Amino acid sequence: MSLPSDNPVLDARGLVLPADGSVLNQVGLAVGEGETVAVLGGPGSGKSALKTCLSGETIPASGTVWTNGKPVHLLPPDQRRAFRLRHYGLVHQEAVFLPELTLAQNTALPLRFAGTGESAAARRVLTWLSRFEIADAADQRPTGLPVAVLRRAALVRAMVNDPLVLLADEPFLGLDEDAARTTFRILRSVARSHGTALIVFTRDATTAASHDRTVHLVDGRVQSEPVPAPPAPPVPPAEPPPRAAKAGR
Numbered sequence: 001m002s003l004p005s006d007n008p009v010l011d012a013r014g015l016v017l018p019a020d021g022s023v024l025n026q027v028g029l030a031v032g033e034g035e036t037v038a039v040l041g042g043p044g045s046g047k048s049a050l051k052t053c054l055s056g057e058t059i060p061a062s063g064t065v066w067t068n069g070k071p072v073h074l075l076p077p078d079q080r081r082a083f084r085l086r087h088y089g090l091v092h093q094e095a096v097f098l099p100e101l102t103l104a105q106n107t108a109l110p111l112r113f114a115g116t117g118e119s120a121a122a123r124r125v126l127t128w129l130s131r132f133e134i135a136d137a138a139d140q141r142p143t144g145l146p147v148a149v150l151r152r153a154a155l156v157r158a159m160v161n162d163p164l165v166l167l168a169d170e171p172f173l174g175l176d177e178d179a180a181r182t183t184f185r186i187l188r189s190v191a192r193s194h195g196t197a198l199i200v201f202t203r204d205a206t207t208a209a210s211h212d213r214t215v216h217l218v219d220g221r222v223q224s225e226p227v228p229a230p231p232a233p234p235v236p237p238a239e240p241p242p243r244a245a246k247a248g249r
């Protein structure tokens, strides 16, 4: 399925970056509540640039980004930043954590920045760590933990504020096939139950294939999917071969 959502949480249209369109050229993307969309593209195709435009970190030369009915591209910088912190979850390619803090403290940081008290934040984070099946590692420090735990922790950190939109850059990088599949299954189920619009940016076609929809980005443009070939017309029954004319007629 590749049709855009009817009632999108995030609706981006005609994104151009910079003015000559050399990075993004007329890119549009609409994602609904609980929908999971993959943006699939090779190195340098513009995935990161698109991600920063969708989150409001970068303002495109032209085009619009509406999230939950707000024109993100028109908000003044302070409001845009506050809106991003409140309504977006971001996962970066590298899962970076503060080595001095436990996994629970690390993943609670977005809540603490948003003003949630320490014990309320700790309780909430524990629920999220359990959802991602890594509560056992809550009190451990990140250094030396398996990448599979750290990848899930990065997702917890992005989801703990219950965002409307989750933008995740290669969130399964470094995981084997089984771990990637399990992590995606949890993430999709959480996104659906919380109504989060999930956009995963990836170079990997197998990762992309598990999402509800895939948007192909090639050289900063959305490439329409190959149109399936129309069914071949029915083959008419073969005519009997002409009989050789008899000599003398």
Ligand SMILES: Nc1ncnc2c1ncn2[C@@H]1O[C@H](COP(=O)(O)OP(=O)(O)OP(=O)(O)O)[C@@H](O)[C@H]1O
Residues within 6 Å of the ligand: 017, 018, 023, 041, 042, 043, 044, 045, 046, 047, 048, 049, 050, 052, 058, 203
């Ligand atoms: N916010 C931005 N503003 C302007 N140009 C950008 C921005 N982000 C990336 N670019 C440029 O866009 C081009 C495409 O890079 P981008 O990082 O978006 O590709 P990518 O698809 O994410 O690649 P990769 O898979 O290697 O991460 C590069 O030339 C980069 O310098």
